[in-house]
Amino acid sequence: MPITDRANTAVIRVAQAALLLLIWVSLVHLRGPNLFYHDPESLTPAQQEEDDAFIQTAAAVEFPAPIDYAPIREACTRVRPAHFRPGLVFTCEDQHGGVGMLRLQILKCVRYAIHAGAAVVIPSLSKRNPRDITDIETTVQVPLDYLFDRDAFVGHLTQGCPGMRLYDRVEDFPNYERRAVEPLSVVGDQFEKQSSSKSRKSSGAISASNKEDDESLLLFPREWRNYFDSWLAQQNINISPEAPVHIQLGQTYLEYPVREDGDAFAGEFGKILSFRNETRVMAARALAALRRRIGADNSAQQHSIDPSLAISPHAYYGAHLRLEKDAVSAWNPDLYRFARMEDQFEEQYQNLKRTGLEAVYVASGNRTVVDLFAEYLQRRITEEETNGEVLRDRGNKTSSSSRSHIRNVTVVTKQDLLRGDSLQELEQMTFDQQGLVDFLMMFKSSAFMGVAYSSFPWTVALRRHELSQYRGIRNLGSDILRDEYSELMGMRADYPSVDPFDRGLWP
Incomplete structure (x- = not known):
């Protein structure tokens, strides 16, 4: 019997222990007060009830709008x-x-x-x-x-x-x-x-x-x-x-x-495929934990996350770091500028400064890369603050464009935000299953950036583009994709080629 007849009635973490130890030892000296996420205090019954309602709402919002058949x-x-x-x-x-x-x-x-x-x-x-x-x-x-x-x-x-x-x-x-x-x-x-x-x-x-x-x-x-x-x-x-x-x-x-x-079909057809329910709930739990972390920051630049919205304004930055083993083997750093770690880090940092956001959710299958990125951000912030102090000591005025708009960053991943049974469930998932949580967190981020040679950031950016006020893909000074919600780093000249993801992927 056809399924449709019945339907009408019915981490893998990649890291070497020695390298991680060296990274963490160095970070003891470099970290700012909010560089890494710490375990939250136990929730009161009222807070738990609030989180449960938040999670239920957030898990139901995967696309910018419900499917139109x-x-x-x-x-x-x-x-x-x-x-x-x-x-x-x-x-x-x-x-x-x-x-x-x-x-x-x-x-x-x-x-x-x-x-x-x-x-x-x-x-x-x-x-x-x-x-x-x-x-x-x-x-x-x-x-x-x-x-x-x-x-x-x-x-x-x-x-x-x-x-x-x-x-x-x-x-x-x-x-x-x-x-x-x-x-x-x-x-x-x-x-x-x-x-x-x-x-x-x-x-x-x-x-x-x-x-x-x-x-x-x-x-x-x-x-x-x-x-x-x-x-x-x-x-x-x-x-x-x-x-x-x-x-x-x-x-x-x-x-x-x-x-x-x-355009109407293109905007709806991709909605026939939804990520598995467990990962939607898991991402909603991570989002709830991030909301509490942002709320504890006491930063005027951070706002609460609304679980009913497809994109959360003024809340957190989504950084997709495509530097896992499969990426390094597929895209030669000699040919692809942003396949080089420092170039990718710097582009993310410059975009982060433009947003003014201080909570950074990182999507990556390589924890070592995440830790290096967190260290890089804090170092760049410190360097720019130091340069600003030197200029002021010399009597020079520093323009807003030459100084960082951020003072400290909180760098988190899904492993940092999930706790207890949710974290254990995550760790039992495969590389690709864990990646679903990152997709969902990137969809909802206030600002997002990734590279132009990977289908992950294109899928995220094109879906978010459905909410953009701009009709075309190549906008806001980019010849790849840049709108008020997302940016694919660089220009076409920075890549040997850019395949037609903008015309070949359903949002």
């Missing part, structure tokens, strides 16, 4: 009234990559299935090798709920595409044992003529030779069904309920132009 329904019935046809089923196995790329691959598979009018088997994922996070193309398959909310996925597709049928296993598809041919492999961009310079990529790494971003995008996405049907006809394959056809959709990179379906 109308644009999705329009796409599902665009070609003809009976858009979906019996006898055709798509599977999306072996999807691999980080969270941002896995999310994209699943959404693309569903989008192509909508074009084709096909049923879909609930996608599975390739689990990253826990002993080597650079190894993402493993043969270990895990179900969708490894990272995403399966029930929400089924429910949203049921509402958005009433004609689409979903199945747990391809063997559950009617008459599957009588299929016309063995499963056929298809990739989304194979039906359009490809230029000789185009390369299909299956990982998050960017090729330095891929200078023409637009070459990777489909030119005629709305013709995909016609191309697909012609391809089947050329092989004398007919789609029939009595002899079904099974299509295995393979993985490509950034080839589907998400805005071609209209």
Whole structure:
């Protein structure tokens, strides 16, 4: 029985002990009074009740607005009234990559299935090798709920595409044992003529030779069904309920132009995939702890966090540091300026100064990097304060642009904020599962910055951009992405190339 029928009724920490010891010894001398998060006092019953209400509200706010099914329904019935046809089923196995790329691959598979009018088997994922996070193309398959909310996925597709049928296993598809041919492999961009310079990529790494971003995008996405049907006809394959056809959709990179379906569809389609519920609750608990930490700061620049808002104004800074082992191996620091630790740190520091925020939440899978970043921030603050004092002693006035707007910083991670059972639960999660908490905390941050060659910061920035007053992506002096909520560091000239995330990712 199709799943949709039933639905209507129903850290890995990377650090060497010796290096960490040296870092902490040095920080004893360098740290300011609020450099690191300390355990909060026990909450009173009233405070606990307040936190419980906060957590419940915050966990329910993942997107800028609840899903609107109308644009999705329009796409599902665009070609003809009976858009979906019996006898055709798509599977999306072996999807691999980080969270941002896995999310994209699943959404693309569903989008192509909508074009084709096909049923879909609930996608599975390739689990990253826990002993080597650079190894993402493993043969270990895990179900969708490894990272995403399966029930929400089924429910949203049921509402958005009433004609689409979903199945747990391809063997559950009617008459599957009588299929016309063995499963056929298809990739989304194979039906359009490809230029000789185009390369299909299956990982998050960017090729330095891929200078023409637009070459990777489909030119005629709305013709995909016609191309697909012609391809089947050329092989004398007919789609029939009595002899079904099974299509295995393979993985490509950034080839589907998400805005071609209209801005309304682009803004809603990504909402069919929600992060697993446990991580939403965990992030809400971290947010509640951060709210209390900010409140104890007695800083006029810090304001309370409203759990009902998608973005918390004037509260905390979100810094994504892409310096884990897999990043270092994928992006050569000799080619990518911001793959160099100090350059990435300095860019974050300069942006932090512009915001005036003093609470910094860091998203990183490498604790050593976080500690070095905290030390770097405090050192730069001290240097600028010292330089300002020297200039004043000499009788010179220091402009606001030449001096830091921050005096102390509180640097925290999810491990610093979570306590008790929540921390134990987090530590039992894999690298990618822990990363979901960082995604959610970055979504809500008052200001955010990341690098332009990773899908993580693009996913965060594009979703936040849905609330921006600016229509275009390249704005506020940037030719990549910079708006009032987020910034991808540097300019295009700082990168060998920047792939078309702005046109190839659903927010």
